[in-house]
Amino acid sequence: MRLHIHTFLTCLLTLLNHTNAQQSQSPLTSPKVPSPQPYRIAIIGAGAAGSSAAYHLSQYANTTQHDLRPLDITIFESTSHIGGRATTVNALSDPRYPVELGASIFVNINQILFNATRDFNLPSNDRIYENTGSSYDIGIWDGQTFVFTLPNRDDTSGLKGTLGSYWDIAKLLWKYGLSPIRLRNLQQTTISKFLRLYSDIFPFKDLTRAASAVDLLDTTGQSGTQILSANGISEKFSREIIQASSRVNYAQNLHDFHGLETMVCMSTEGAMSISGGNWQIFDRMIRSSGAKLNLNTTIAWIQHNEMLDMTILHDQNHGSYYFDTVILAAPYNTSTGSSYSKPFISPEPPPIQKVDYVSLHVTLFTSPHRPSPSFFNLDSTDPQSINSIPDTILTTLPGPLDPFPLGRGESAVGPSTFWSLSTLRVLHPSTDGFESIPSTVSSGHIPLENLELNTTQYLYKIFSPAPLSASFMRELFGWEEDDTFSEHGEDREGGRKSEDGISTLPNDLISWSYEKTWNSYPYLPPTREFDCFDMYGCGREDDEENSEQSRGQDSKNEQSRGQGYEYAQNDMSGRLWYTSGMERFISTMETSALAGRNVARLIVDGLERDARAKEMTGMEG
Numbered sequence: 172m173r174l175h176i177h178t179f180l181t182c183l184l185t186l187l188n189h190t191n192a193q194q195s196q197s198p199l200t201s202p203k204v205p206s207p208q209p210y211r212i213a214i215i216g217a218g219a220a221g222s223s224a225a226y227h228l229s230q231y232a233n234t235t236q237h238d239l240r241p242l243d244i245t246i247f248e249s250t251s252h253i254g255g256r257a258t259t260v261n262a263l264s265d266p267r268y269p270v271e272l273g274a275s276i277f278v279n280i281n282q283i284l285f286n287a288t289r290d291f292n293l294p295s296n297d298r299i300y301e302n303t304g305s306s307y308d309i310g311i312w313d314g315q316t317f318v319f320t321l322p323n324r325d326d327t328s329g330l331k332g333t334l335g336s337y338w339d340i341a342k343l344l345w346k347y348g349l350s351p352i353r354l355r356n357l358q359q360t361t362i363s364k365f366l367r368l369y370s371d372i373f374p375f376k377d378l379t380r381a382a383s384a385v386d387l388l389d390t391t392g393q394s395g396t397q398i399l400s401a402n403g404i405s406e407k408f409s410r411e412i413i414q415a416s417s418r419v420n421y422a423q424n425l426h427d428f429h430g431l432e433t434m435v436c437m438s439t440e441g442a443m444s445i446s447g448g449n450w451q452i453f454d455r456m457i458r459s460s461g462a463k464l465n466l467n468t469t470i471a472w473i474q475h476n477e478m479l480d481m482t483i484l485h486d487q488n489h490g491s492y493y494f495d496t497v498i499l500a501a502p503y504n505t506s507t508g509s510s511y512s513k514p515f516i517s518p519e520p521p522p523i524q525k526v527d528y529v530s531l532h533v534t535l536f537t538s539p540h541r542p543s544p545s546f547f548n549l550d551s552t553d554p555q556s557i558n559s560i561p562d563t564i565l566t567t568l569p570g571p572l573d574p575f576p577l578g579r580g581e582s583a584v585g586p587s588t589f590w591s592l593s594t595l596r597v598l599h600p601s602t603d604g605f606e607s608i609p610s611t612v613s614s615g616h617i618p619l620e621n622l623e624l625n626t627t628q629y630l631y632k633i634f635s636p637a638p639l640s641a642s643f644m645r646e647l648f649g650w651e652e653d654d655t656f657s658e659h660g661e662d663r664e665g666g667r668k669s670e671d672g673i674s675t676l677p678n679d680l681i682s683w684s685y686e687k688t689w690n691s692y693p694y695l696p697p698t699r700e701f702d703c704f705d706m707y708g709c710g711r712e713d714d715e716e717n718s719e720q721s722r723g724q725d726s727k728n729e730q731s732r733g734q735g736y737e738y739a740q741n742d743m744s745g746r747l748w749y750t751s752g753m754e755r756f757i758s759t760m761e762t763s764a765l766a767g768r769n770v771a772r773l774i775v776d777g778l779e780r781d782a783r784a785k786e787m788t789g790m791e792g
């Protein structure tokens with residue numbers, strides 16, 4: 172699940188249809204009544220949250236029973252593409268081989284993404300990947316040895332290497348005793364609590380209260396290590412299996428990673444992805460919302476004008492736009508820095524929590540070679556040992572789960588030095604799909620002139636806390652040291668210098684590569700406090716008593732929160748919404764989409780209240 176990119180060449184976005192929703196929609200009640208002013212909504216960010224907000228605003232407005240003001244939705248996106256952290260690049264710069272650079276899977280309990288895939292009729296997992304010949308789908312490597320391997324099962328779903336395939340394996344049970352069953356029970360309880368956020372708790376202005384009402388605050392309030400041991404799940408199982416999953420999905424170890432996200436990591440049953448890229452879900456959402464889309468537009472300043480009672484957005488070219496309400500659907504960077512990371516907001520809202528994002532290095536590359544058995548301490552004299560290297564290699568720490576404060580990134584990764592290494596596909600560029608070699612195969616990051624395109628290529632993806640060095644790759648693949656490229660093979664630090672980067676390797680070793688470092692998801696230490704969706708506060712202080720009562724108990728009166736719950740209002744209520752607070756609760760495409768849907772419902776609820784009030788006055792007058 173879950174990752175990102177900005178530079179972006181290949182997804183040609185056919186952005187048509189910016190038809191103004193309200194033009195076709197505004198109901199002409201009677202010739203005497205002037206048509207109502209449209210309600211103007213800005214959405215900053217065209218990722219999962221922003222696209223979902225646009226889509227659901229349109230859907231709720233289309234199905235309302237009330238005479239709403241027509242919605243006029245405009246999306247601003249600083250990059251040139253839709254989808255945010257869900258994005259693809261083409262391996263070998265060839266459109267036949269799109270590969271997810273970021274968020275790669277979602278699961279079928281992810282109702283918003285699952286339903287959108289169905290409703291937009293998007294093709295999922297239709298590729299049947301050829302086997303590499305390896306005897307193992309998954310291996311878990313601690314830097315010394317494979318602590319666990321899962322034999323190849325000829326799975327044709329195209330989603331090998333997801334932990335979901337663990338569950339039907341009896342092997343787990345004899346190796347780990349009752350721990351897998353206990354985990355499964357804990358997971359099912361957690362999922363059913365989480366699903367209440369879609370139904371009886373929905374919508375919610377205050378995520379902290381919603382989490383409390385569905386009894387998940389104790390899950391986010393403890394670390395993975397704590398919650399697993401409290402539920403009788405062995406340290407061995409936690410380290411060898413669950414921590415491998417938290418590392419591949421979130422680049423974090425369990426000791427400082429909260430219990431809810433730990434459960435999410437293991438919930439990969441029914442994993443799916445969209446052929447050609449998950450970004451298409453968000454593209455379709457935006458198109459069907461009828462929202463206007465401004466790509467390459469960075470909002471630098473959000474300013475509320477009291478006199479006009481409008482919020483004005485200023486972009487990087489000093490353009491200004493006027494709105495009734497604004498949804499900030501991008502991480503609001505609390506560190507000082509560029510205007511993009513932190514748009515200036517006036518009046519200044521109450522502080523939101525500081526979120527540190529993981530800096531994840533993604534390396535995609537193709538090579539005619541397969542990794543070296545000796546790198547994995549396998550017998551390299553045995554010609555069969557090449558097939559003992561699993562297609563997907565996840566990693567964990569060799570030591571106990573909670574030995575000492577490990578730090579983050581490079582100081583957390585341990586002896587393996589990388590988070591994961593996956594063989595995604597076997598490519599046959601001269602024959603796959605076409606009779607002849609397409610002329611498009613020419614512009615990889617490494618010139619392809621010398622590449623013999625009729626050789627089989629393996630497509631790999633490595634997640635690591637730092638850029639990979641050429642010397643690491645030589646070690647991994649057992650390539651002979653070559654004076655021309657690397658002076659000191661041992662010098663890992665050199666990986667950060669471009670002269671030892673992987674692009675210095677010759678084409679016959681690495682035929683194509685693409686590297687990307689991005690802020691993929693937040694660090695997720697245990698927490699019991701989340702930001703409000705309304706950036707100017709969810710009125711909790713004025714409501715301390717209610718909030719104290721509701722905490723920790725599954726109270727009935729919390730159930731109708733969306734409709735009946737009284738929030739303290741202030742002058743700025745409902746002017747500026749923020750979706751990224753959701754990420755510290757659960758950071759996935761689905762939960763971001765849920766945050767967008769939630770804000771959409773809160774906005775339409777507000778408009779329905781206004782419409783009802785107007786209907787009432789109308790009757791009196």
Ligand SMILES: *[C@@H]1O[C@H](CO)[C@@H](O)[C@H](O)[C@H]1NC(C)=O
Binds near residue numbers: 196226458459460461
């Ligand atoms: C809402 O209705 C309009 C007009 O029929 C349509 O174009 C739009 O796609 C609908 N929105 C959604 C989300 O279905």
Ligand SMILES: *[C@@H]1O[C@H](CO)[C@@H](O)[C@H](O)[C@H]1NC(C)=O
Binds near residue numbers: 250251466467
């Ligand atoms: C956005 O910028 C990119 C590159 O900077 C450019 O290729 C693309 O055409 C631009 N898109 C729009 C809609 O302006």
Ligand SMILES: *[C@@H]1O[C@H](CO)[C@@H](O)[C@H](O)[C@H]1NC(C)=O
Binds near residue numbers: 282283369
């Ligand atoms: C998804 O679709 C199912 C079946 O139509 C429906 O029951 C469910 O409410 C939908 N969920 C969402 C979040 O739209």
Ligand SMILES: *[C@@H]1O[C@H](CO)[C@@H](O)[C@H](O)[C@H]1NC(C)=O
Binds near residue numbers: 504505507508509690
């Ligand atoms: C936040 O801004 C700082 C300073 O500009 C930058 O170094 C950091 O990468 C940004 N973080 C995110 C998540 O954008």
Ligand SMILES: *[C@@H]1O[C@H](CO)[C@@H](O)[C@H](O)[C@H]1NC(C)=O
Binds near residue numbers: 623625626
């Ligand atoms: C690839 O093509 C070249 C030239 O057409 C040919 O000489 C070579 O034998 C081919 N290699 C393979 C593995 O088919």
